[in-house]
Amino acid sequence: MADPNFSPLKFPSSTVSIFLHDALVVELADGSRLDRGRPESFEGVGLELFLGNQEFPRDGTQISLDFSANLGGRLVSGSATYGDSDPLVIPRGFLEEALLSGAGRDLLRFTFEVTPEVTEGIEGEVGDQPTHGPSTIDVWLHDALEVQQIDQRELDRENRGAYSDVEAVLLLDGQELSDDRARVSLEFATEVDGRTVSISQSYPPGGPYVIPSGFFDDVFDAAAGTDLTLVSVRATPAVTIDGE
Numbered sequence: 001m002a003d004p005n006f007s008p009l010k011f012p013s014s015t016v017s018i019f020l021h022d023a024l025v026v027e028l029a030d031g032s033r034l035d036r037g038r039p040e041s042f043e044g045v046g047l048e049l050f051l052g053n054q055e056f057p058r059d060g061t062q063i064s065l066d067f068s069a070n071l072g073g074r075l076v077s078g079s080a081t082y083g084d085s086d087p088l089v090i091p092r093g094f095l096e097e098a099l100l101s102g103a104g105r106d107l108l109r110f111t112f113e114v115t116p117e118v119t120e121g122i123e124g125e126v127g128d129q130p131t132h133g134p135s136t137i138d139v140w141l142h143d144a145l146e147v148q149q150i151d152q153r154e155l156d157r158e159n160r161g162a163y164s165d166v167e168a169v170l171l172l173d174g175q176e177l178s179d180d181r182a183r184v185s186l187e188f189a190t191e192v193d194g195r196t197v198s199i200s201q202s203y204p205p206g207g208p209y210v211i212p213s214g215f216f217d218d219v220f221d222a223a224a225g226t227d228l229t230l231v232s233v234r235a236t237p238a239v240t241i242d243g244e
Contacts, residue, residue: 023051023132023133024049024056024116024118025051026047026049026050026088026114027047027048027049027050027135027137028045028046028047028048028137028138028139029045029046029048031046032045032046033142034095034110034140034142035142035143036099036141036143037143037144037173041142042092042095042096042099043089045089045139046088046090047065047088047114048088049088060084061084061118061120062081062082062084062118062119062120063081063088063116063119064079064080064081064082064116064117064118064119065082065088065116065117066078066079066114066117067079067080067090067094067112067113067114068113068115068134069098069104069110069111069113071098071103071104071107074102074103076094076112077094078097079091098110106177106178107141107179108140108141108145108172108177108179108182109138109140109141109241110139110141112136112137112139113134113135114134114135114137115132115133116135117132143172144172144173145171145172145237145239146170146174147168147169147170147171147209147235148169149166149167149169150167150168151167153166155216157220160213160217163211164213165210166210166211166213166216167208167209168186168209168210168211170184170207179205180205180206181241182239182241183203183204183239183240183241184203184205184209184237185200185201185237185239186200186201186209186235187200187236188200188211188215188233188235189233190219190232190233190234192223192226193222193226193228195222197218197219197222198215199212199214199218211233216231219231
């Protein structure tokens with residue numbers, strides 16, 4: 001029982017820091033774009049940091065990011081540390097090492113992991129920080145993807161066998177596309193006597209990219225009664241990554 005003749009002792013308050021163990025997530029910033037044909041695009045590729053579903057408040061904190069990618073068994077890694085006023089960007093050297101040689105040279109989409117860590121807090125103290133898992137980042141490469149006919153054979157509209165296996169090749173920045181995850185669809189279109197003839201075809205990863213013979217059937221039907229001697233075909237590619 002408290003003695004009513006004595007006042008309770010009072011002590012100075014203490015500050016206790018309690019870290020919330022919400023996931024610290026790294027995401028690619030809107031508008032980020034890579035193009036091997038434009039070396040300057042490897043500079044300043046931005047990232048954003050979120051705690052739960054809210055943007056992480058970086059005031060007074062220092063963040064370290066570890067980057068890693070497995071490119072067909074070739075491991076590429078990098079790291080960088082950012083003060084609270086530094087922009088979060090992917091190190092240019094990491095991107096160049098991953099994408100300008102080896103298996104990464106052929107990728108249409110670059111997938112890698114980023115692991116964040118708060119390495120310094122307000123007044124330089126970190127305390128018992130939670131460990132955060134890696135975030136997976138996907139970056140599309142916007143290199144030119146060109147469609148070319150493999151051979152320049154002449155077609156005979158009277159001989160369907162002459163146009164049953166007309167094959168195209170896809171060139172990524174001048175090199176034949178070899179990303180074995182890339183699932184390509186091609187839209188073929190041409191104008192015949194004021195009429196547009198078109199067809200779309202999807203292909204498994206790696207092709208072959210054969211122009212459907214039905215497309216030529218439709219072209220020659222539309223050209224019946226004309227003196228058509230040359231067909232100029234527009235080929236528009238679209239790509240998804242296998243497993244999406």
